[in-house]
Amino acid sequence: MLITLTTAISISQTQNVQAAANDNSLAAIKKKGTIVMGTSPDYPPYEFLVNNKPVGMDIAIGKQIAKDLGVKLVVKQMDFDALLVGLETHKIDMVLSAMSPTPERKQSVDFSEPYYFSGQSIIINKADKEIYKNYKSFYNKKVGAQTGSLQYDLVKKQIKGAKLTGLTKVTDLIIALKTHKIDGLVAESAVATAYVKNNPDLVVINGGFDLTDTGDGTAIAFAKNSTSLVTAVNKTITKIKQQKLTTKYLADAGKSLKVNVADTSMWSYRSYFIKGIGYTLLISLVGVVLGVLLGTLLALCRLGSIAPLKWLATGYVEFIRGTPLMIQVMFLYFGLNIPALTAGMVGVAMNSGAYVAEYIRGGIDSVAKGQTEAARSLGLSSKDTLRYVIMPQALKIIWPSLGNEFISLIKESSIVSVIGVTDIIYQLRLVQAATYKGIAPYAVAMVIYFVLVFGLTRLLNFAERKMQHA
Template sequence: MKKGLQLFLVICLVFMGLGGIVQQPAQAATDDSLARIQRKGTLVMGNSPNYPPYEFQVNKNGKEKIVGMDIEIGKKIAHDLGVKLVIKKMSFDSLLVALETGKVDMILSGMSPTPERRKNVDFSNVYYSGGQDILINKADKGLYHNKDSFRSKKIGAETGTLQYDQAKKQMPGIKVVGMDNASDLILALKTHKVDGVAKDEASATAYAKNDPDLIALKGHFKTSKAEAGNAIALPKGSTSLRLAINKSLNTIKQKNLIQKEYLVTAGSYMKVNTQNTSMLHYWSYFAKGVLYTLGISLVAVIIGVLLGILLALIRLGHIKILRALATAYVEFVRGTPLMVQIMFVYFGIGVFVNIPALIAGTIAVALNSGAYVSEIIRGGINSVAKGQVEAARSLGLSQSSTMRYVVFPQALANIWPALGNEFISLIKETSIVSIIGVTDLIYQLRIVQADTYKGVIPIVIAMILYFIMTFSLSRVLRHYENRLRHPATE
């Protein structure tokens, strides 16, 4: 017990040390932010493309493209800096972590410069100011007139946004329902899980114009000067980059490019999306999601099984220090959520090694699976009667031959059902990698929802596709399970 406590404390100290190191990039003593970007020739822009008209994806002639007002602003800034714009997409609540760990150079994604955010990042000048609206179902038009009409009702808002905070502070007597995705909020509204959705004026107007079942009400929220409008988030201390970006934003304001060009362009793309919102039109999105899901699962299964076998053999071995380390690894992985592990691999380890999102997600899923597979294999080996081992050794078989020809074949028949369940679960668990921008099936589902303004149908299609994948795999696993239990006789 004492050794276990010491090992636990060591693990905690290691991760606390890593946490301190992770914060170092944001605290650089010298400011070479602009020079660094110009040297590498790229400006990496963090973005969550499910928030029209700021940023969203379009399906034009079967090709995906991220468009919107913020994208046009990003292009202008990159052009002025003389570099290439690279858009890195991920969930909105992962953007600040990506900025603080150096995954992106700036966040241009309809973000408000709140005082809480300013504690950790710098902001450019405000590039767009608009009020806050409340989306409601058209059938409820006579029930609500402004934010004071929602007493004792439920209001939805994206977690971590200005609208979420304003709804909590300025709408007494209501319950705020926070969600991470704009499409989920609209679906909740249309299915009457919430009575209204607080959104930025431009985004609310876009949804209302493109969905005949919704209308936007003026929220009349009170907004302080520190919170008003949208700005570009930058790493702390990046003064030179901030000044260069502000110069571009001043040009955009002087020429009124947002109203004259950027919003007009975004509106034309939104019309492209709503011309054909059939799910057949978006088949390539779902196909790409299935491909990524299966690819991640396959690689994770291979790595997970190999790692699981290694960990199981170590835990069954006699080298105490290796057994302790393997046990600590298994217990730690099983005791922490997969989502946290994915974010740690991508953002934490990514500070030292720039790991692409797809590879980071696959590694995290594989390492997680390895811990569970090791317990399945260890339990299967322990289920073989000791008399079998003793009989094999008495016949002159070595320890390795006993394991290979006697123990493992019997253990395999016992562990196969549990191992099969782990493989099936793995396909479903890969859905979590969407939080770091991996275009798996869930990520593509979100994009289709945002593009088509339809909430339920894309979910139904994703459910069917997941069922086809898992059911097909379960049939294959059942076939080999029967062969193991009833081997063919010649």
């Protein structure tokens, strides 16, 4: 037993020494001249957006780190629960997003020294302030927390019988709280205070949680075995603490928050939605064009006589139709290391192509066999028969189904927001975080989608009428 334990320790130490010897994390950052910071900008005062630009204490710390390393800071916006995946797949170099260095997280990533210490609070409706005093008041109650966060784990472990609601965005949890779908929302004290200041119907109470085994403060996450980079960043953190810069950063964040809430009308945030419309239309257009081309090719392969191509096309269609679009997009982005916008467009096109293939195959099968026989009897080749006789008739048959696919594509493209593509859904969440309004941005997004879909529907109906009279 002792010999086995000694051997295991020796192997572990050897592996750690080898990892340290092979560590070039700092050198790699300096060589490329940039350090990519991943963050979820819906968490004021740590990180949020003003005029579509990320600001807050974590952004300021990121800039100081980049300055001290002599490189340029690049901020990549992602959902909070995708940040560690982005780190492990080297999409980002560090996570600065109010993350706590919990023991579970330390198993997969490295952490810097803590740069800020904040307690854990609970946000409640002001009308309930006499009911709830601390976390024990929420036994068997409905409690919300951000998915993948320390607060989520605190609710699970310390609030007995809690009916936990986990969402990726704090803004959505605030809406859930104000509409009484949850009784309380657990958040870091600084964040809770920021939200309550801009929501007069809410108040914050001290959570009173036991934080002994939850990680010490807030720290920066790095890929495993990034010792040299962590050491360099710790020097910056030491300087920040000595000069008490976090106080300045929080004060600056407070000023930025006032800018956001000075005018919270949706019209003043129209640039956010316009940007989202542009990306949504781009992704939908590329998805339609590539989807039709891919779908046509797959349909012809399935109807052809070349067995390997037929099997390959059938397997592709069945696999794509049997897996969620969200998983496909995330696999392209994280698994194959494709840029976010490209991954979104390719994912949507690949998914659409599988469905379009079935529409086209069904349309071709619906054309009477006599049409093919008549064309061949007139001397047309198989290729010309398909091109000039079968496909035009099939197109008329499948046009309504294709139209529905095009309409669905506009709405389903919202999936790309999970990997940080700034489509309409992503932009509405940014507006929610900036204005502290929950319902109004949803209403605007609904109107935008309706206008886009209604316009496309009229265009498709016009094209259908033209084809019927052709």
